[in-house]
Amino acid sequence: MKFVGAVRKHFDWLQGYSPVVFGEDLVSATIVSILLVPQCLAYALLAGLPPQLGIYVSIFPLIAYALLGSSRQLNVGPTAVISLMTAASIAVLPEGTRLISAAALAALVGVFLIGAGLLRGGFLMNFVARPVVSAYITGAAMLIIISQLKHILGVTASGTTALSLTDSLLDSLGDTKAVALIVGVSACIILLIIQRNLGLALVKIGMKSRRAKLLARMAPIVVISVYILISLGLGLHERFGLAVVGRVPAGLPPFKVPAASLDMLKMLVVPAAVIAVVSFVDSGSTGQEFAARNRTKLDMNRELLGLGGANFVAGLTGGYPINGSMSRTAVNATAGGKTPLVNVIVAFFMALTALFLTPVLKALPLAVLAALIIIACLSLLDFKSLWRTWVYSRADGITALATFLSVLIFGVQWGVLAGVILAMALHIRQTLHPHIAEVGRFPGTEHYRDAARFVVETNEEVKTLRIDESLYYANARSLEERVSDLISESPDMRDLVLMCTAVSRIDASALSSLFEVNKRLKRIGVKLHFSDMQSRVKERLFRSNFLDHLTGQIFLSQHDAMEALRPEPDWSQLSDHIDIH
Template identity: 45%
Template sequence: MISSLRKYVPVLDWGRRYDRDALQNDLIAAVIVTIMLIPQSLAYALLAGLPPEAGLYASILPIILYAIFGTSRALAVGPVAVVSLMTAAAVGQVAEQGTAGYAVAALTLALLSGGILLAMGVFRLGFLANFLSHPVIAGFITASGVIIAASQLKHILGVDASGHNLFELVVSLIEHLPETNFVTLIIGVAATAFLFWVRKGLKPMLISKGVKPRLADIAQKAGPVGAVVVTTLAVWIFGLSNWAGVSIVGEVPQSLPPFTMPDLSLDLVSALFIPALLISIIGFVESISVAQTLAAKKRQRIDPDQELIGLGAANVAAGFSGGYPVTGGFARSVVNFDAGAETPAAGAYTAVGLAIAALALTPLVFFLPKATLAATIIVAVLSLVDFSILKKTWTYSKADFVAVAATILLTLGFGVETGVSAGVILSIGLHLYKTSKPHVAEVGLVPGTQHFRNINRHEVLTDPNLVTLRIDESLYFANARFLEDLIQDRVTEDCPVKHVVLMCSAVNEVDMSALESLEAINERLRSMDVQLHLSEVKGPVTDRLRRSHFLDELTGRVFLSQYDAWAALSGKGPRSDLAAAQ
């Protein structure tokens, strides 16, 4: 009872062993992560089309809930770029940005997403995430990064622009180009350049000047805060928001996360269900791969189903506390891990830090220019953009290349939901297509051995009465008929054939369709006076075949090894080969 409770509430496990050392390490990590998260949370809320405080609220309660229910020691849960973009796309379809309905729909999306994740966790449906293939995810994230960066350019230029896909966005930006606010543009470009330099050049420079690497690291993480402070001061001192029309964050309420009630009307729920499902699965995939990478470094275990419950609880919390969908983020988790976080308590301390910020520090960001936040986002997401996946898949596998190229193009052209759905369907379709035409090799005996190899690739012994086909795929409905055609063709064209042997060493399954195809093959070969034999059938496959009548009706035999089949059926006789092999 207690141990099963501990399985579902991991805090009961690590909480008992919590000591002073762990406390100290967790606190240091929490301070660093808090400093990094304040501007990032505001920026991602902007990206999601929500008021800035939504980003802070989405980082507070969700972190605590994940700390209680999640299994990763270092994962930091909160708003992330891709999920923020997907939130904007989904909520934008049901409400106008800036309205109360928009914020409420974001809460509903978070609650739905939380519900879906919890359900997947309870019913052990985590495997559904597997159907997002890696190339599809890579293509999707790259294309999302491009869209996110493009969507932030309007803040850098200080213009209004919008669009549902990259093309519309770019056209709209070009149309509004003449309205560019040059003061905003200077701030935006300077902030972007500064942040790129902080990311690449600051740490080496500090180290070369004798600063300790750890300190240089912290300075690099605090870079965005520097940009925030400098540009906020500039706007305030020079009154840029008045005479120059620079867009600023403005008034942010000073408050702990409020209790909010998502709208669960049937219309809204049915409009947001599919987006919530996609957000859940993509968020889970992103989160679990970060969690597993970090856990491996300390030889810790991640339970994927329990992770679903942790993320689900975090999203439900986001829905009831003024947030929007959240997941475990790559950047923030790595910072947390590198800063020495030992337990999920570090996340809870981060939450406390962010709560203090929400309560006390929001007046300080009144004059923060939106261009600075946009610069933060652009620099963050451009590190996600990686078109090399196209080249990698092109070299490695054309099917994967097609899936990744289609995902990128469709995401850019038709938006995130179309892109990722098409990618999933295409991956499945291509996989089924590949397995529907499996590799089948006609094999012969390598002289002097008991090995059998492809007759087209090796010098092997064959027998005109005997055709041996090695099937390099499980037999199931998609390729059952392929095998029927293949064998019928092979035997029809070659009259002396008396025996067909199917070598099944790579056949991991024979489903009902394949069984019936084998029965049909057996019958058809019988009417051509040809015997059908099997060799090297795996244990589980044999067990299953025994449950049918196939083995009784088989005209030939089942041989344990292909060599046994050769020895028994080959006109050339086994003895000479055996002698040669010894």
């Protein structure tokens, strides 16, 4: 019964499913498929793989995600960033083994994601900061654009970093093919004009905004069709040597386990782990955004299982790693897609493409596919976000900048690792030295603020330190040092209050430090008190014997502490003579 209940909950979108909803899903799937056909070919070439692999990973993996994932609108499949990461991961392997290694890489990514899902590791997404993701995507988009210039120029270039690619391109400039340059640049200009102006132009002539957006997104397939006809009609490949997609084998992908050697798997483990992290973070961010728009909930553990299942199936069908696509998910949402059935219908359309439409793609120029990738990546460049992050927080700005530069200098597979490690290192460094401020009271109020930043009342006999961080083993000594400094600066102090508004945890090491602080203060006749302590922190203190040794009290609020501890006025210094004049 529990299994039946879990299945019913998993497919809760089937409740109330009607022909009307199916019609909306069908229309959305048709539009997404039209967008996906050129993209899957382009991204397979970006990964350094035959174009049919882009079609392969757009069939059965989509069905796997629809069965296991939790998002109702996320469209999975080949994407630019993951394709580039795949290219970088398999570039170090012998060329004859790259098909097998790409499939093995996808299977490994699937294993990592499924394992994390079974261990309920959805929380891992919290360890990747948004500035890191934004900077990583911007750096990867720059790298992708540079990598596609070889097709626009019609030259041969290699490399996995911006420096190596640029150097290779400069060496090959003399071999530029005029026909490739004309086709590539004209395709870029046309696609850019369509992306930026077509939707608005259609709205101005009276078309509804939603329909105008959809037509603008579908327009590239028309552009690609025109270039195929031009390529065929003028014989650009035969007469001028323009590089084209060439023969794309028809048929559905075969199911088989990648015959990868143990040495190959060892070389792919680290890249697979990095791709798994990027895939999950990128897809999770997209899924959460569209779930929020539709007031639905995304289960991150199920997302791990869904993405893992999709990648594992991609590996078994001779494909390469995939993840959720922001652009196609946006098209799905705009077109009115309501349920995961859209992925299943898209898979059906892509299967028809694999069976019957591949001969049409033979004359498609690679320069046009490169133009399609470049224009798509332009929308991923987000330098404004990098600048806003830098202005707001230098630490986050350094992390974002380091991530961006790491992608360009060291390669796409290391950028996210550099960002995550640096972000965590800076966070730990910040918590090592928590902000501990001496506070005072705004005159005539019950509000207490940092005495170094505001004009407030302080008392030489009763001092208060506000701790703006949880206390744990790494920063406990900072508190001891701050208290020691305050003792030397305040010879008249007889009470010290630790204001714990921001302290949500005190671990065993920090508790030992509090014992030491209490002991030192007791030796010099100063009592230690606490105020504004959270209930769960107080409960943990009650489990220890610390409160038995505490020389002072725990006050509900800082104002209560000051009212109870402030010294009585010296009445002897006041005159008892009342002047009535």
